[in-house]
Amino acid sequence: MLQQLGHLPMGWLLIALIAVFASVAFFVGRIGAERILLSGAPALHSRPNYHGYFVAMWAIIPAVLVALVYAIGAEPFARGQLTSELPPAFDLLSAPELQTYLDSVSLAARSSDYAGTDLVFTAVTNRYLEIIGGLNIGALALMGVGAVLGLLFARRRLAASFRARSLVERGMEGVLFLCAVVAIATTAGIVISLLYESIQFFSVIPIWEFLFGTRWNAQTEAEFGALPLFFGTFMIALIAMFVAAPIGLFSAIYLSEYAGPKARAWIKPILEILAGIPTVVYGFFALLVVAPAVRSLALWINETLINIGLASEPLLAAQPTSALAAGLVMGIMVIPFVSSLSDDVINAVPQTLRDGAYALGATKSETVRNVVVPAALPGIIAALLLAVSRAIGETMIVVMAAGKSARISMDPTSDLTTITVQIVSLMTGETGFDDPKTLSAFALGLVLFAVTLLFNVIALRVVQKYREKYD
């Protein structure tokens, strides 16, 4: 019986039940209010609909709370209960192995035909379904009781002078507030999960070994010195900025100072297309076109240098995937971040400053170089910082085109690896969560988060200061 209940589609059921409770309660409230009117009350403070909303609100608040607790707590509880009931033989399993076992149990429980292969497994799955079934029926019952109690409580408060509308509106404001708080919850979730896993990691690997070690060999779980990753990330971001900074800045200057309104109306959206292309497409472009081109250029340089006697052996590594290829493509990707923000700040420079320079007999380029750009400099620096932060956090391009060897090399045609590449390769393997390998991905994530956050905060501060100055 309970086992059958374990198969209930709880997600839909919970949502449907809440909807049913809400509509029933709404009509109860509305009819109640209309009765008050019919019974001869002079006028209601709030329209009958608001009485309906009020009762509905009280009915669904307990129901939603129960549903939330169920959604968050049911699975962990069932697993904990199951683990405590497992026969002693299971003690031989390590924590990750147990985790994997439970994963397959809960996966099997979701499908209908798991029986047959392994008697123990089937028995465990059946027991798991029983526990879940019990939780399901408990949650549904609790929801029903809560909703009915809420409904009755609210129904009793209805009266002609009852300020249903104010209370409903206060409730809605609460909902709006909760939505806004999701932003804090998300940040908190990021910080807590990164910190929690990282602290576990640093209890195994000392933090200084992680930050300053020069050997990275996470796949074999041997060495966790992340310096080569920081170097690779920095190198590729630097190459990207060498592309994006001049092109983005000069484009912004041309668009805001030279281009006519017509050209501007065409070029600006086209440049912004670059920002809308998914990064995986850039990655494929890097792999398909840029990396082979970089490699043949590097081979040509090697050959030429040897031919003219400047080198006796190949100078450049000329690998099939390279930091240069990834950096170039990433540079193209961040051009619009530089150009569109710079364009904004250049446009915000007051016309009177330009007039002042022109009136002195400055040419257009002198005005731009000596007056407009210096005036917009804080904003431009902020744009560049945001672009760097974008480049550091970018994943797909480097995963596809930068390579995986953790080394410190100044040769841009050699393949380097980055923080993000390593996070992806560490997290896509089949390992449990307590593995130092997986944990190291979170430590890398923490570094990435901290660095990009720092860049963003500085950039936003600068922009804000700058806005104040010219507003």
Next chain:
Amino acid sequence: MTDPAASSFSTPEALKRLKRRRAADVRFRYYGLGAIFLALSALVLLVLSIGSQAVSAATYHVVRYDITLDPAVITPPGETTPEDIARNVDGFWELARDNLLETFPEANRDRASRIEVSEFITRLAVLPTARKVAARPEMVGNPITLTAPLNDDLDLYLKGQALPERRLRTGTITAVTAQEDGFALLEGQGAFTPILTALTTLQAEGVSMDEGSILITAGGATGRLHGIQAGTARLELLTGTLDAFRNSTAAARLIALPEAQRVVSDQQIAWTFALKEMGRISRVPRWTLLTNSDSTYPELAGGLAALVGSLFTMLVTALVAIPIGILAAVYLEEFAPKNRLTDFIEVNINNLAAVPSIVFGLLGAAVYINFLGMPRSAPLVGGLVLALMTFPVVIIASRAALKAVPPSVRSGALAIGASQMQTVFHHVVPLAAPGILTGAILGMARALGETAPLLLIGMVAFVGDVPTSPTDESTVMPVLIFTWANNAERAWEPMTSAMIVVLLAVLLLMNGLVVFLRRKYERRW
């Protein structure tokens, strides 16, 4: 102070200096133009390189097999139900291969040749036919036409993308004499001079033909040439009859890459041309790109499962991110008191919008999968992760739209006795709706193209079946692109490009919608 000499418009020094300054002015302008040109040409290069590859994948070659559904093979004793027929891929495949063996008797000579000929058709390629027959079991015993995609390497070869080769025509071959060693002697006045000339040119270009092949084709027959002289050559017949060469000018192909290093052999090339000559190979639009699911064989692979997976993921993202984003924006813009908490929320939103997407992937892996025990690889989890990334974007766009509604609208509504909640939801939000909507669409477009966080929650797994609910194992379009791009076989390159074009088309559509909405509802107060 007013120096009369300096005050003229045209003192030589002033003019000289001016010339320099004007030149600098022009140079500066060109720097700007150059920057824009570089950015645009990068975009054009990207679009062209991917687009041209995609065009090649838009069509593919299929082969027709006229077979009879032999009951002994299709419905062996004990396996006669429609389900059995649908599962009997091997039987259908055997019939198709036997059909090729019949067409090319020379393929029966050894095991290697039989393997070569069986590579023409992938086992799974007969699955649609098997299902069709399973639906109408009365077809068993009757002749049918089975159409299946040609092997991906041969398909690429026919499109001219697999091998560099030089094509030319021989002169007229007047005499063909079979010899005892199995070779044939071809003769013709100067018939092979064009080949000799081409060989010399290739040699001059540094291309070695020492281990390469020279194939000639006439009618349905193809052979390999040896010992070429101006008037004679020895032919090793690969398929067809010698007669086909008599009194003909044959099409010659010079392939420099040694056979051992290629994915297609001379024999397979010969058979392909023979099939083409018979009219059994045709080039058709590759609709399977949108109607098939992923496969390990590029000629069978399609993006349907990923499309549906993307759809489910976006559905979850939209249902979570858009309402929360809009309501949060309404709160912050219309209700929030100015205090520390609100400031903190604002800072959080601005920072969340700039957090690298992969960090959200880590969050999803740690919280949704590890802590809450949600299923890996499911659109539900993917959608929730993307929702966390998207809702700051929705909030920022919605707040801008709400800000643009003039205060007079609010005071007007408040003045006739509406409550603040009524004012906001009856008057302000409807006026801001177009702006909110465009922001939401842009946020969804960004989420649709996102890859990295989904890799971390296991959406990179191979998925052969179309998901039917948000909790099924699934992948999404950008991840499929990533997976295909990592596959080694050459044929995946155009397939990946074609999938990218599909993705970009969807994104373009969404952005077009935004532009349309902006044009239609743009309002200035």
Next chain:
Amino acid sequence: MDSDHTPQAAGSVLAPAADAPPAAAPRIDCRDIKVFYGATQAIHGVSMSFPDRAVTALIGPSGCGKSTFLRCLNRMNDTIENCRVEGQILMDGQDINDHSIDPVLLRSRVGMVFQKPNPFPKSIYDNIAYGPRIHGIATSREDLDAIVEKSLRRAGLWEEVKDRLQAPGTSLSGGQQQRLCIARAIAVRPEVILMDEPCSALDPVATARIEELIDELRKRYCIVIVTHSMQQAARVSQRTAFFHLGNLVEMGETEQIFTNPREKRTEDYITGRFG
């Protein structure tokens, strides 16, 4: 209405005859100036001339075209898109709108001061030195220092800023900023200084300082000032031109315009009946 472009005879009480012969040959001579913004015409054929070493005030109600006209004199209208200027503006007998004249050189001879002080985001020193640097007026560092000091002295700002020349120009008060802008204009050795309502953003005390400065500068330069305030026009100028709806209504000695205008419209404006 444009019969008045020949200089009037001397004899104004407002113009001290001692250091500036008011009836000198005109520094700038404008003939039939028309300005269009796209299809709309902003100035309808104005002819007038500006004498050297004197202040000419352009007055009139808002939108009458006086600022637009002023901006013709150093071709600042070139920087505005779809703005077109017709007619001749002669300086040294050369038409400044001629193709052979580079506006960059023209502007080095015709300086301009704007409504709102607009110091560059640089130090006080660099603000002044910028013009001489780009035009190659100074040959050495000492030269440049001398020009900066001289210009600041002439603008009456030297005593206030000489100890903080490296402070940013924006750190000065509004009135000081405007004098800095005047010093900046003087530093390129112009012959003509155009002032577009230079005191409209300043308080009365700062305004008084600027007016004193203008009176001082009159001894060396041809000054054209657009002003909203008739009192200011009466105080600082020797000649006054009244604009209305893009037309030059009347021009003459300041005293005559204010005491005995020939045109009814001028009188109405001066007595405050419209404007």
